[in-house]
Amino acid sequence: MPESKQDRELIELLNELRVALPGVQVLFAFLLVVPFSQGFPKVTSDQKAVYFASFLCTTMATAFLISPTSYHRLRWRAKDKERMLITSNRLTIIGTAFLALAIACVVYFITDFLYSGLTVIVTAVVAAVFAWLWYGLPLMRSYRQDGG
16 A cells, blocks of 8 residues: 555544544543442442443443554554554454443443333444444445445
């Protein structure tokens, strides 16, 4: 791949991460304060398990979504931009998957805490929207574009 195309793709990837990272950071900050809030003692053991799952998924999303930046800094002049792009792309996709799971868990947690009867429906709708917009739509477009 020509150097200028690699440079452009790397800049695009890093700019996309600049969009995703603030959302992850806000979610992580929210999850850090939840156990210390006054209402947390009312949380059931199942809700605590979902909360903890969302906390872990957000932690993993943070790790995966920040790792392309670290990878880029550590491999800055290594002359392997193509490998860097492939690796960073995979890390970003994994990071967004963890982020989608984290958001679904948070939706479940909050909905179950507030309106226990709607939990599964609301969470399923939210998860379906994320799955479609973040994965289904682009994969369908790739499938159609590639003549599949």
